[in-house]
Amino acid sequence: MIDLALLRSDPERVRESQRMRGDDEAVVDRVLATDARRRAALTEFEQARAEQKSLGRDVAQAQGDEKAALLVRSKELAQRVKALQADADAADAEARELLMSIGNLAEPGVPAGGADDFAVLRTEGTPRDFAAEGVPVRDHLELGEGLKAIDMERGAKVSGARFYYLTGVGAQLELAILNAAMGVATAQGFLPMITPTLVRPETMRGTGFLGNHSDEVYYLEKDELYLTGTSEVALAGYHTDEILDLSGGPLRYAGWSACYRREAGSAGRDTRGIIRVHQFHKVEMFSYVRSEDAAAEHERFLAIQESMLQALELPYRVIDTAAGDLGTSAARKLDCEGWLPSQERWMELTSASNCTTFQARRLAIRERGEDGTRAVATVNGTIGTTRWIVALLENHQQADGSVYVPPMLRPYLGGVETLTPVL
RNA sequence: GGAGAGUUGACCGAGCGGCCGAAGGUGACAGUCUUGAAAACUGUUGAGGCGUAACCCGCCUCCGCGGGUUCGAAUCCCGCACUCUCCGCCA
Known part of the structure; x- marks a missing residue:
């Protein structure tokens, strides 16, 4: 609001x-x-x-x-x-x-326009030249199946389209990403949280997810509960109706949760593999911060996200999302997009939104000021998610279908340097 | 699922249908006293809104949430949410 x-x-x-x-x-x-x-x-x-x-x-x-x-x-x-x-x-x-019904005020500098009007701020790392290397490019699903890491067929049998099983190294890889993310966030001063994924209508509405994109959300009618698409919802709702003390700096949380999305408007898009699925896991950074410090916190989130992608040795670019593509609550959104070799395009890996005081105003989250109270600002951003498996498999694939494991993830995978296809 | 008890300000805790935004206490803040601190004493201390752009000031709303009864509701009635206790069921 x-x-x-x-x-x-x-x-x-x-x-x-x-x-x-x-x-x-x-x-x-x-x-x-x-x-x-x-x-x-x-x-x-x-x-x-x-x-x-x-x-x-x-x-x-x-x-x-x-x-x-x-x-x-x-x-x-x-x-x-x-x-x-x-x-x-x-x-x-x-x-x-x-x-x-009015979305948050776009920050000055945000490009006007829709989904295709983003500005590329910079590109980091260089996509591999697979042709020069003589490596035939396989997509993540082919690689995942070779590693016995992803099982789409049984996912569909049990739950339908856009559902999947992560098996063996696939499951380990997801846990590795999430654990590494949780570790980095904790080191950066974020309080680890495991959050509810079913929330009441007030919370869903308050966080701004029942506006234009309410079709994206699963709803359990019998219980009047919504399944959240990100732990941002539970983390924003956490301090609803509270007056916070931010004199010691921002309140920073790292939320681990399953995420559920109906993908109602995406029929036919990203139907192969696990790029766009109904259920996945994500670690999300979330800060409650003084209004005047929100932009700096936003930059901080971006820096942490970039450090993760760099540690995972993934080429990526940073985009400034256009105003028309912002969520209801966001005043500015910076995404990191990783390279997707099989499609020779960029794909969102992280997203960081500065919601300024918009969410907090709806949820009545304030701090005590010089005279009276004032709304705080909220900032959120991805620090690790299931989709990263796609980027890791594709960017780090070798000619024989094996996959290089960046050092950051090795401790979580029994120290292995390479994932090898199961014959 | 059944039965019962409860929900009041930062916290604890009173509250009769009629100066109750709410006694008392704790905490916090300020002052007196003290070399300083503690103690003691004194005072201050909720949120939102309207008049009004701002101050002063005045007024309105808020006692878990939503309705109702009444000239008048924290107080009576109904519904809902949550907490606790007991029973049942499941693990």
């Missing part, structure tokens, strides 16, 4: 952001109009209510005829108060709903 006070004082700033995102800018004026109506109704209600309260005190003290007369008056007033309250509540709900 954006700051209503800001929308009132600088509506053009909000319109500008809406344009950058490709969203409706007329909503800004609707918010202004509805808010004016809300305030008028509220004032009227409050005046009537004040009168009712003072009359009520008179009733309590009056006796006999005087009391009877006062009761008549206050009964009339009670009707009026009720009606005015209903008006005020309705106007408030309407204003709030409109305000909630």
